[in-house]
Amino acid sequence: MLSMFLFQWDLVCDRSWLPTFAFMFYGIGEFLSLPLYFYVSYRQGRRFSFFLFLACECLFGAVTSLAPNIGCFVILRFLLGLTVPASVATPAALAQELVGTKWRGRNLHLIYLYRSLGGVLLAGSVFVIRDWPQIALASTVPFVAFFLYWW
Numbered sequence: 253m254l255s256m257f258l259f260q261w262d263l264v265c266d267r268s269w270l271p272t273f274a275f276m277f278y279g280i281g282e283f284l285s286l287p288l289y290f291y292v293s294y295r296q297g298r299r300f301s302f303f304l305f306l307a308c309e310c311l312f313g314a315v316t317s318l319a320p321n322i323g324c325f326v327i328l329r330f331l332l333g334l335t336v337p338a339s340v341a342t343p344a345a346l347a348q349e350l351v352g353t354k355w356r357g358r359n360l361h362l363i364y365l366y367r368s369l370g371g372v373l374l375a376g377s378v379f380v381i382r383d384w385p386q387i388a389l390a391s392t393v394p395f396v397a398f399f400l401y402w403w
Contacts, residue, residue, distance in 0.1 A: 255264065274326045280388045281333020289338035302342040306398055309335035309361030317385035337396065 261270075294303040312332040319325040344363050351359045374391055381387050 277330040278333040285337040305338040317388035
């Protein structure tokens with residue numbers, strides 16, 4: 253994925269720092285995400301805020317695949333970073349609330365085991381899908397399935 257848009261947007265030599273800058277902005281978005289999510293969750297409720305952040309994640313993830321230049325890509329990655337931790341925190345908290353105290357430790361391990369497995373599957377999908385816009389879509393589309401959990 254990285255090498256595809258390195259050449260597409262001429263991010264070599266004096267512009268080689270821009271991909272790192274884009275991924276740094278994603279991390280900054282993740283850092284700011286949970287305080288923003290907890291504020292919205294406190295005001296509007298956990299269900300509404302989860303689906304709001306999930307909708308934004310799906311939107312920004314899909315639009316990232318259409319980014320025409322590195323500037324748009326950086327902004328969209330930042331906005332995507334604002335949504336990802338919130339869409340992970342709510343199901344994890346819900347899973348912790350649904351099990352008894354005896355099972356919470358195992359439950360937490362299983363949650364992060366499957367999250368790590370998802371990261372491995374994403375890394376493996378990069379070998380199958382070589383075009384970075386398609387990778388961006390392939391890593392976003394599965395989150396649409398979470399809308400089936402409209403409880």
